[in-house]
Each structure stands twice: as structure tokens, then as C-alpha cells.
Amino acid sequence: MTPLGQLIAARIAATGPVTLADYMADCLLHPEHGYYTRREPFGAAGDFITAPEISQMFGELLGLALAQYWLDLGRPAFTLAEPGPGRGTLMADVLRATARVPGFHTAAQVVLVEASPRLREIQREALRGYDVTWADHLSDLPQAPLFLLANEFFDALPIRQFTRQGNLWSETMVGLTDGRLSPGLSPPAPVAALDPRLTDVPEGGVVEICPAAAPMMAEIAGRIARHGGLALVVDYGGWQSLGDTFQAMRAHGYTDPFAAPGEADLTAHVDFAALAAAARPAQTAYTTQAALLTALGIGHRARALAAGGSESPLEAARRLTDPAEMGSLFKALAVFPPGAPPPPGFARPVSETTDSDA
16 A cells, blocks of 8 residues: 555544545645655656647647637736646647737736646746746636636546435445455435436436535636636536546556555546536536537648648647547536627537537
8 A cells, every 4th residue: 555545544544434535635635645746647658648748739729719819808918827737738839829919928927826836847947938927726816807728627626426325315435445445335315415416317326526616617707707808628527427437547547546545646527517507607618629629720730730741740630639539528618708709619608508519
């Protein structure tokens, strides 16, 4: 058992099983042994590859979509922000692509929301030459027009997981079995927040909720509703949670999430319906990553890059848009001001939708 596993096991032995949310928080963010505290998870040498690591086209297209919306809103001074910016690759691509948009960089205050000193140093190197500041929390962002990108940010927030038992719910808890960490279920109890799901979740069905996601989205959307702007959230998940999606990634493959605490990335699918609800009164629009990137012109951009003789841009575009790769699993949510039109790449605002609409 890892050192963090030993600490969690000792806590459970002393006080009883912990929620899945508490377990995830310890595994990812423990100040000494947490996954994001001590590991370099990104890229080919890490445990997973995100879209910006696959191709510069991802950040270029999203950055230009932000810039176009900024032009449409009258070119205000604004905050350009990214929470959970990893190695800074996405923001570097955004800033490079938007350098030729007149006035965009002059009007922008670039803020990365990153608490890790180690990752801040990596980001600082990636963004050398740009004027960038850092914030610990989304609530630290200025009260100003906000243009924000969040790529694979919400999936890493701790979740609580519930299984329907009649009209009650049993919560997934992490306990000890023969000295090893293992999941189990709490005694059934009512959960008021899940009462609406009794109509669509079958007996034995699983629902996941992310307590931290709604307040974070409210912080983002509140600024956009009050001051204007646009947020683009890209992550894997769907419209409304249903099923067990808790998983661990290590060395680019799936692994037992309870086997080596602190040594694997723990994530769960994002509930985009919950994010859209938390964004009110701002408007939202929803689509797949494939539909968004295709509408923004990834095919044309890939062919232009491939004109130099390399097939890699075409392969990267396929990975980003193919339904068998990232195209359908990853979704995109736009958050924009009340009464404003949807941003480039999104067909219409939504109040209620399903994956079939995306």
C-alpha cells in the first residue's frame, strides 16, 4: 500500500468509512502525497494526454472563437482565464493564435487559476514572454468581462456516488476489507437533492453528484451574466449523470482506483445538465467536441498544416473529432450573457437538452 493509502486506511480504522468525495480529494490533493502534488500527469511521459497535447489546433480554434465573441461584444477590457491549466499548453496556443487579432492582447488580463507552486513554474516557462498572473481560486478572478476556457477541469473534482434502493439511496463509501481499501454502500437513506431522479433512475441505478462543481460554475457564470464574456467548458461526460463513471488512469491505461492512492489520476464523467443549471441566469449551449471543432474549421486548419508534407495534423484532427476517439465522448458547454447570441460553433441556447440534441 502506498504511503497515502496507509494514511487513509489508518483514518478509516479510527473513524469509519469515508465518502468517495473525501477519498478523491485525498488522492488528488493531499499536500504531501496527492497525485497533483507530486506527479507530472500530462503528456506522453505522464498518465494521460489532453486535447491541447494532441494538437495545437485545439487551442487555436477555441482561442479564435473567444476572440470572435470578444469582437462581437464590442472589444471590452477583459479577463482571459483558465482554471486547471496543466502545463500551460492550451493558453500558449490561445495567445499565439490570437496575437493577430487587433487589440485582443492589449485588452486582456491573463489569469491562470492554479494553486500548485510546482505547476505554476511549468506554466510560467510555457508562457514566457506573456504578461500572466495567477490566482488560487475562481473567486479571485476580477469582477470584469470574463473569457474563460476550462478543458478537462470539472472531471477531476471529487464526486459523491449514490445507488438507488427503492425510494432511498445508498452512498458509495470507501472502507477496509482484509486490510485493503475497498468500496461499499452505506445504509439506504433519503437524499432530497436526488428526489427528482427517482423518475428516471432504475432500481440499482447509480447517480453521481459533484458538490464543488455548481459553486465553481456559479462563480464563472455570475461574472459573465453581470459583465459579459464567454466560457467554453470542454470535458468528457454527458447530459445528466447516470451510471458508475468513477475511474483511475495510470500510464495511459485504466487501473483499480483503490489499489495505489496518490499514484493514479481519479476522475468521473461531467454532468453537463448540472453545470448548465448552475450557470443561470447566464445562457448555455451544448454540443459535442467533434461538432464544435468541425464548425470552427478544424478540417481546413488540418489540411493547411498538412500542406507542408506531414500527415500528423490530419491524424490529430481525426483523434479530436472521431466518435471512436474523443469526438463524441467529450462535450462542450458554452456560457454566455443573457439575451446574447450563441458563440461560434454552437447552434442555439438550451434550457433542456439531451445527448441526441448535441
